[in-house]
Structures are given as C-alpha cells and as structure tokens.
Amino acid sequence: MTISIHQYLCLSDNYGALVHDSTTGATACIDVPEAGPSLAALAERGWTLTDILITHHHSDHIQGVPEVKAKFPNAKIWGPAKDAGRIPFLDRQVNEGDTANVGSLRAKVIETPGHTLGHIAYHFEEDAVAFCGDTLFSLGCGRVFENSHAVMWSSLAKLAALPGETRIYCGHEYTAANGRFAVTIEPGNPVLKARIEEIAKLRAEGRPTVPTSIVAELAANPFLRVEEPVVQEAVGLRGAEPAAVFGELRTRKDRF
Numbered sequence: 001m002t003i004s005i006h007q008y009l010c011l012s013d014n015y016g017a018l019v020h021d022s023t024t025g026a027t028a029c030i031d032v033p034e035a036g037p038s039l040a041a042l043a044e045r046g047w048t049l050t051d052i053l054i055t056h057h058h059s060d061h062i063q064g065v066p067e068v069k070a071k072f073p074n075a076k077i078w079g080p081a082k083d084a085g086r087i088p089f090l091d092r093q094v095n096e097g098d099t100a101n102v103g104s105l106r107a108k109v110i111e112t113p114g115h116t117l118g119h120i121a122y123h124f125e126e127d128a129v130a131f132c133g134d135t136l137f138s139l140g141c142g143r144v145f146e147n148s149h150a151v152m153w154s155s156l157a158k159l160a161a162l163p164g165e166t167r168i169y170c171g172h173e174y175t176a177a178n179g180r181f182a183v184t185i186e187p188g189n190p191v192l193k194a195r196i197e198e199i200a201k202l203r204a205e206g207r208p209t210v211p212t213s214i215v216a217e218l219a220a221n222p223f224l225r226v227e228e229p230v231v232q233e234a235v236g237l238r239g240a241e242p243a244a245v246f247g248e249l250r251t252r253k254d255r256f
C-alpha cells in the first residue's frame with residue numbers, strides 16, 4: 001500500500017482530504033472547501049500538491065481552489081466534464097469510467113448525478129477507498145437538488161455495489177443528524193443503534209465519524225436499505241420500487 005489519506009475539517013462541517021502516494025510523492029486535495037486548512041495540512045506533512053480532484057461545483061467544495069492553485073501552480077485540477085461550465089478552472093475533464101491519476105495511484109471516476117447534475121465520485125479501486133462528495137453520507141445521502149429522486153437512487157446504488165470493505169469518505173460531518181432521522185425509520189435495527197452510540201462517543205471526543213464503509217452503510221443507512229421490507233413499511237410503501245421508496249425517504253428527511 002502506498003496510499004496515505006489525511007482528512008481535515010473545513011468551514012463548519014465540511015471535510016477536505018489529502019491523498020498522498022508515497023511511491024512518487026504525488027499528493028491530491030479532494031475538493032478544497034477552504035484554502036487555509038488545506039495549505040496547513042500540506043505544510044504539516046511536507047507534501048507538495050500535484051493534483052486537485054473535484055467532486056462537484058458547489059462553492060463549499062471548490063471555493064479554496066484558486067488560492068491553493070496560486071501556491072501550487074503546477075497542480076492539475078480534475079473534475080466532471082458535465083459541469084465544466086460551472087467549474088471554470090479544470091485542467092482535466094473526466095467522465096464515467098475515466099481514470100484520474102495521483103502519481104501511481106489510480107482513481108476511477110463514477111458519475112453520481114442527483115445532488116448536482118455533474119457530481120462524480122473517485123474510486124481508488126486498488127486501495128479500496130472512495131471519495132463520494134455529497135452523494136453518500138454515513139447514515140444518509142445528499143439532498144437531491146438537480147436531478148430526480150430516481151437518478152439519485154441509481155447513483156447511490158452504484159456506490160452501494162462497490163466492494164463492502166471500501167472505505168467511504170464523505171464531504172460533510174452530518175452523521176449525528178442523519179442518525180436521528182434513520183432511527184425513526186428503523187428503530188429496531190441493532191446495527192443502527194450501535195452505530196448511533198458510537199457516533200455519540202466519537203463526537204463527544206471531537207473525533208470524525210467518517211470514513212465509513214460500504215458494508216457498514218448497507219447495514220444501517222436507510223437510504224441504502226430501500227429494498228428492506230421494514231424500511232418500505234416504515235414509509236407505507238411495502239413492495240414499491242426502490243426509487244419510489246428512496247424518494248419518499250428523501251422527502252421525509254428534507255422535512256425532518
């Protein structure tokens with residue numbers, strides 16, 4: 001394994017992350033919510049930024065890019081071709097199945113529209129790590145701003161199909177709030193209850209609740225469990241299509 005990952009808090013609840021390849025010394029920022037903490041994280045480790053991997057166009061994911069790029073003018077900026085018009089500084093526009101390279105590390109691009117039209121995730125398949133931006137959160141998912149619920153559901157289903165051990169990095173620390181909603185859907189799920197206790201302990205210690213994993217989310221995240229009869233019954237949609245159950249869950253969470 002040559003990958004090292006350093007996650008750090010930005011703004012109030014955003015996560016930035018550095019991905020470092022010890023074989024070549026290459027280092028990427030995954031989104032740049034804020035320049036200061038990103039530059040501090042790089043300086044702390046003595047890493048030189050070579051790449052910036054952007055998940056989507058929202059300002060709380062890209063607003064730090066110009067300042068960071070000014071300090072590391074050779075850094076290549078990767079991002080979704082489908083949103084190139086809203087992310088004006090891309091050096092490399094990528095689509096589904098393309099590969100973003102960070103030194104010798106390879107990240108496969110997974111298009112995950114829903115939260116935004118062009119949202120993408122980066123899957124470092126050989127390292128069993130994925131950066132999912134604002135598509136999949138621990139015990140939750142992103143708000144559906146720019147596509148239908150059905151489109152968002154198919155994006156989440158793509159992530160849910162990644163190998164179970166895949167470590168999932170999310171764009172925000174939303175897990176405690178997500179847990180408060182999840183338990184209203186599945187109050188009898190013992191895995192969810194245990195996770196909520198773990199979250200309370202981690203947060204009390206000021207520690208992050210992410211990364212999570214696909215296997216952990218499949219067991220406790222209601223948005224990935226729309227095919228479970230207990231979840232369908234909780235929203236009065238026994239036997240309904242997964243996308244319909246997802247849509248009802250997302251609507252309820254929006255109002256929660």
Ligand SMILES: [Zn+2]
Pocket residue numbers: 056058061115134
């Ligand atoms: Zn967003």
